[in-house]
Amino acid sequence: MKALRYYAPEDVRLEDVPEPQCGPDEVKIRVRNCSTCGTDVKILHNGHQNLTPPRTIGHEIAGDIVEVGAQVNTANATNWAEGDRVQVIAAVPCGECHECRKGWMAVCQNQTSMGYQYDGGFAEYMIVPRQVLKVDGLNRIPDNVGYDEASAAEPFACAINAQDLLGIEDGDTVVVFGAGPIGCMHIRIARGVHNCGPVYLVDVNESRLKMSADAVHPDEVINAAEVDVVEKVMELTGGRGADVVITATAANVTQEQAIAMAARNGRISFFGGLPKTNPTITCDSNVVHYRQLHIHGANGSAPEHNKRALQYISTGQVPVKDLITRHIPLGDVLDAFSIVQNGEAIKVTVEPAAATASV
Secondary structure, three states: OEEEEEEEOOEEEEEEOOOOOOOOOOEEEEEEEEEOOHHHHHHHHHOOOOOOOOEEOOOEEEEEEEEEOOOHHHHHOOOOOOOOEEEEOOEEOOOOOHHHHOOOHHHOOOOEEEOOOEOOOOEOEEEEOHHHHHOOOEEEOOOOOOHHHHHOHHHHHHHHHHHHHHOOOOOOOEEEEOOOHHHHHHHHHHHHOOOOOOEEEEEOOHHHHHHHHHHHOOOEEEEOOOOOHHHHHHHHOOOOOEEEEEEOOOOHHHHHHHHHHEEEEEEEEEOOOOOOOOOOOOOOHHHHHHOOOEEEEOOOOOHHHHHHHHHHHHHOOOOOHHHEEEEEEHHHHHHHHHHHHHOOOOEEEEEHHHHHOOO
């Protein structure tokens, strides 16, 4: 079968590999969609400390079951069967550490990941390992949800996790930095789930701003390359500031601006990680102190966030179909990386099953 294999930074190859064999405690799926994100681009260029090469990468996965190991349904009290349409979690908690026992699976200290320690979804077929099944991380796709939408449930789940920590209330003013797919999802969750008030979308790329604004219709679009963002938000809020600020971008300055523009009792999510070579910011501690600000980190999700994402998509509460603006066959998978890197689409999905459509 065809699979995209990572060997080293700048050395990622689409090549023929043996079709994986399903063990007794595993499930084998035909991958229908594996969507891409900025992390995939980072892996292409820089690798990752948790990724052991050679490795099939890709972690936003949906497909259908082609084989169920003999021990799976007995060990997990499930009834998986060939033909079931499924979505796979990306971040795999151990289910046993202190954090998992506390219900904090998104910050499991022993977390492993699809496409890192296990072969991922940029392939025609893939094994769902027992570690995923153990924590109920294989999810049925609702009948009215497409494979492409289901593959987007994983990044959606990460945004749900972040917003759960923020406690967004009716009417809250929300600022989202980053006009990418995650920024768009954050806007739709804040509105569709939390019934927030005005939403302002910030970016420095005019074409990305327009593309995303045409999809999610923020109340105001702010080009940070042209105006003072903090000053603009203060103007829009009558000098009060934003109740919630989400930095869905890997730019240090946005985190500093988030603190400066937050209202009293404001909540801030540092959602986008910073470059490891420059991970610090300047924080006016007195602003945090006197405005009683709440600053949260968030980067991943728990299995239950994935289930909620599929539910929100299925009910139409948070649509994602229109955010998936490019569908790429597996044979052109490296083109998908370029499209993501250049910001030429909102969400890009790869379709490995196109190569096996005649099977």
